[in-house]
Amino acid sequence: MIDDVTLVEQLQDVQTKEQAFRVLIKEYKERLYWHIRKIVVSHDDTDDVLQNTFIKVFRGIDNFKQDSKLYSWMYRIATNESITFLNKKARDRNVDISEIKQELATSLSSDEWFTGDEIQLILQKAIATLPEKQQLVFNMKYFDNMKYDEISTILETSVGGLKASYFHAVKKIEHYIKTRTD
Amino acid sequence: MENNSRHINKDWLSKLPKNSGHKAPDGYFDSIENDFSVNIVEQNLIFLKGTSIL
Numbered sequence: 001m002i003d004d005v006t007l008v009e010q011l012q013d014v015q016t017k018e019q020a021f022r023v024l025i026k027e028y029k030e031r032l033y034w035h036i037r038k039i040v041v042s043h044d045d046t047d048d049v050l051q052n053t054f055i056k057v058f059r060g061i062d063n064f065k066q067d068s069k070l071y072s073w074m075y076r077i078a079t080n081e082s083i084t085f086l087n088k089k090a091r092d093r094n095v096d097i098s099e100i101k102q103e104l105a106t107s108l109s110s111d112e113w114f115t116g117d118e119i120q121l122i123l124q125k126a127i128a129t130l131p132e133k134q135q136l137v138f139n140m141k142y143f144d145n146m147k148y149d150e151i152s153t154i155l156e157t158s159v160g161g162l163k164a165s166y167f168h169a170v171k172k173i174e175h176y177i178k179t180r181t182d
Numbered sequence: 183m184e185n186n187s188r189h190i191n192k193d194w195l196s197k198l199p200k201n202s203g204h205k206a207p208d209g210y211f212d213s214i215e216n217d218f219s220v221n222i223v224e225q226n227l228i229f230l231k232g233t234s235i236l
Contacts, residue, residue: 022219029218030211037204047210051218058222108203116203123198142195143202174194 001027004070011061021058028071032078038139039082041104041124043113049085053078072153079136079154101128101135119181126176134169137162 002010002023010020032053037046056077064073090097105128108114108121116124127135136155140146141162148159155162 018223022215025215025218029214038202054218055222055225113205114203115205120199120203170195
């Protein structure tokens, strides 16, 4: 497996850029897909956002300084692209983004690419009620087991702030689930 | 006191599924490498062409 420093050097060299880009997609496609999927929810939308993310990476790689990790930089792009996508969807329909998130979570019960059971569906609906930062932190911490340091780099938020967001997210999810399953 | 009030009930949390329930179509990840590479390189050429005109 090629290390990220070498991969970035190849991506920034016009002679090796296209081949290195295939390697980059191969290496990161699944991680970025699942990160985006948890934000935008539907598979088709995730496919679009993932492609947009790689386009941004392709266009921006020449300006990437190796003072942060490659995956952190790409996760940040993927996060921003996902949020931009949802905001546009809300703007196009002239509704609040929270309404879009609720609709997406509700639509999961008839989504052919959602195979979760009842508790997984309730958990997704609970996550959809969270403010943006809490939703992101919960997904990255709970599902992806990411360390606060890594999340901090991606979301450009202090570790203390992230811990507080995670704490509030868990409390709200706990309340949401208990009031619907007790 | 502050620490206690900020305590997360891990027993409760451990009962929740660690899998989100989302699924990707079969073979999706195998196909995107080629599809994405071709599309992105093509789109980038259009983008570069567009910016060079400006």
